[in-house]
Amino acid sequence: MNARLLSQDIKPNTSKAVIGVFAPCDPRIDEQSRERCKNLVKHVAESLSGKIKFPDASSAEVVYSDVLVDLEPQADLVAKQFLEAGVNILVCIPDTWSFPQLTTISLLSHFPKDIPINFTTGNSATRPGVVYTHATNGAIAQYGKLSHINIGKWPETGQHPEMSDDTLESLVDWCYAAATFQGLKGKRVVVFGHDSMGMETALPHVMETRNNFGIEITRLDMKLLADMLQKESYDKEELQRLKTWLFSHARERIELPEEKDEQLLEKSLALYLIVRDLMKEIDAVGGGFMSQLEWGSDARGIQLPVADIMESLFNSTFDHNGEKEVIPFATEADVQGLLTQLFMTWLSGGNPPLFMDFRKAYGSEDAKELAKKHNYESKKGEKWTEKGFVDGVNSGSASFNWAAKPEASEKDIMSKISFPKAVDYFFYLGNSVHFVSPGEIKGIAARLSYSSLSGMFSMLWDETETVELPEDIAKEVCAGANPTWPHTFVVPRYASMLEYKQYAPANHFHMTWDLNPARLQYWMDFTNTLSLTPWQERPRFIESKDRPLPLVYILNGGEERTKIKLAGR
Template sequence: MSASLLSHEIKENTSKAVIGVFAPCDPRIDDNSRKRCKNLVKQVAGSLSGAIKFPDGSAVQLVYSDILVDLEPQADLVAKQFLQAGVNVLVCIPDTWSFPQLTTISLLSHFPKDIPVNFTTGNSATRPGVVYTHATNGAIAQYGKLSHINIGSWPDKGQNPKLSKETLESLIDWCYGAATFQGLKGRRVVVFGHDSMGMETALPHVMETRNRFGIEITRLDMKLLADMLQKETYDKEELKKLKSWLFSHAKDRVELPEENDEELLEKSLALYLIVRDLMKELDAVGGGFMSQLEWGSDARGIQLPVADIMESLFNSTFDHNGEKEVMPFATEADVQGLLTQLFMTWLSGGNPPLFMDFRKVYGKADVSELVKKHKYKVGENDKWLEKGFVDGVNSGSASFNWASVPCDSEKEIMKNISFPKAVDYFYYLGNSVHFKSPGGIKGIAARLSFSSLSGMFSILWDEAETIELPEEIATEICEGANPTWPHTFVVPKYATMTEYKQYAPANHLHMTWNLKPTRLQYWMDFTNVLSLTPWQSRPQFIEGEDRPLPLVYLLNGGEERTKIKLAGK
């Protein structure tokens, strides 16, 4: 038998998440109930189709089988169908009782142990699919595999039952967690420069990141970028287009007082084109840029323009070519910050991340002092007065989108942004990005961290909301930190200001809007990342906000203990 040469083409779904929907059934069940099972599988697959999106706007692929998994032969057949289709996420829709080991457990034996599996069922007594769900989930938990159950609701009678809105929403959230987990395996991020200013909290833990998330970190020297800038290795016509686009939105707000300032601006814009093309060549899903110290603030070297505009463009949903995919990008080569942004962007379906310094925390005493100093008359909607806020500010990576509210147009966003000359450490080489984020943007603020003691990653997180301060108070705060950088004033939902100050795992914080806790929690289950919410006022479980704790955690002493045990295997 001779060897076969593979085609040079690959399937479209390769290296992406593919969800397979199926149903178990009892071979003794009547024909009408069996037809109902098939109809339900088709209906669930149709409801999920197009509902889970990757950051590039493409939908996660859905396949389903109308072969009911009655016994081992059907389990083997459906498993092989799914494997041929590239399925790496499983959704089981039980509507009747069946035999766990002969059905789903036999099907699971064909897949890697870490494949996400969800059991979504109605709470019915007629043909007790819920009984099957508990029996199968319990068996899976006993042999140490993670699975999630979604005990929802659909009509007990009728041939074409439809999931309730809440049941479907819960399943979609789970699918986002699973698609992010599987979709990022085998992908890479590109980081320019070495360790970020010696910050241990930003180091690229290459092997740990590879082993835990399946993500590769490609590291390139900044000399390559310097050389490509000097050689002008970029499309000069496209550079003109990019500059013209920027000026069309903000020419009167681009500060260029010195003779060579416009040339420096052009170099910083060219840097975006160079890095974009390099990342495309490497099929990267995110990036980072060291900058300090060698690039633009070490007087011993040749000073090069700041990368603030470049970083902001990557994190935005548009550029000079129109709408685009958000490409999570970290300033100061902060790899753990980059990964935080990457995971939350994928979990949200592509929403833009905000990279910021965890700068000054204004507690109650600080707020009272500001109010008194400015003789501010307190209003009803001043949320920042209740417990304080954080001034989130950094020189780079702030997505343009955060200059306005979600869903605003490019024009509305850009009119709120100015581009002052860079100051402080950067010797006036290029332009910064400045805006103040509006209030009322809700999401999750978080930060990934790593511990060599446990060999595990963790995420410190809380729900959060931006606030808008009175102009005179906001101006004082911006002037006190840096008036040329973006500022976002953030209030955590559960953390007190004392807790926030004490438990920050790094000097950078990241926020993504419209990201639900359940999606982050499901993803942390799949990746075995520790969930850190040390806030006294946050309950252990919040009905309607948190995902129910997987049974395998309960059987092994709790979530943290189980994850630590799994990490040690």
């Protein structure tokens, strides 16, 4: 037999997240019940199709098998069907009792141990699939594999049962987490420059990131960018289109007091085109840029323009070419910040991240003093005075989208942004990005961290909401930090301001809108990431918000203990 040369025409779904839906069954069960099982599998698959979106606006592929997994031969057949289709996420839809080891457990033996599997079932039936779910989930937990169950609801009779909306919603959340986990394997991010200003909380833990998340970190020297700027290695016609686009939205709000300032602006815009093309060349899904100190604020070197506009463009859903994919981008080469943004952007289906300094946390007393100073009478239930708030502010990485509410148009967003001269310790200067985010944007603010003691990653997080301050108070708060940078006033839902101030794992934190806790929790299960919510006011489990605790955690003494054990520590 001769060796076979492989074709260079790769299947579109290769290395992507592909969801496979199947059903176990008992070969002794009547034909009508078996037909109902097949109909249910098709219904679940079609309900999921198109629901799981990636940042590039594509959807996770969903496939299903109409072969009921009765015994080992059917388990092998369906497994081979799924392997042929590139399936790396399993959704099992039991509607009848069956034999766990002869069905799903035999099917699982064909796949890597970390493949996500979900059992979604109705709560009871004449031939109870829920019994099969508990039996199989229990068996899987005993041999140490993670699985999740979704005990939902669908009619107990009829040939074409349909899931309840809540059942589907729970399954969609799980699928988003599974698709993020599998979809990012083999992807890479690129970071320009070395360690982020010596900040240990931002270091690129290359091997640990590879082992835990399957993500590669490519590091390129900023000298390459400096050289390409000097050589003008970019499309000059496109640069003019980008500049024209920016001027069409904000010419009167771009501070350009001298002719040289316009040249600096052009260089900073050219930087976006250069970095964009380099990232595309190596198929990077995220990036970071060190900037300080060597790039633009060390007087011993050749000064180069600030990268604020570039970073904002990457994190936005549009640029001069129209709608685009969000490419999470971190200022100051903050790799752990970049990974936080990357995971939450994927979990939310492509929503823009916000990179912020944890600049100043105003407690309720601080907020009330501000209100009193400005003769402002706070209203009952006004979050910023009753609880306090964090002034989230940073010179780079602020997505343009956060200047307005999630549904806002490009025109509306850009009308709220100004581009003042950067602060003077960036000696070569250039233009910053400034806006104040509106209130009532809800999501999750979080921060990934790493500990050499445990060898594990953790995610500190809380649900959060933005608030608006009265204009004169907002101006004072902005001036107290930096009036030329973007500001977002954030209120955590469960953390007290004392807790929030004390437990921040770094000087940066990150928020993504329309991301619910269950998706993040499922993803932390898949990646064996510790979930940190040390807030006294947060219950251990919030029904209809949190994902139910996997059985493997309960059997092994709790979530943290099990994750540490799984990490081999």
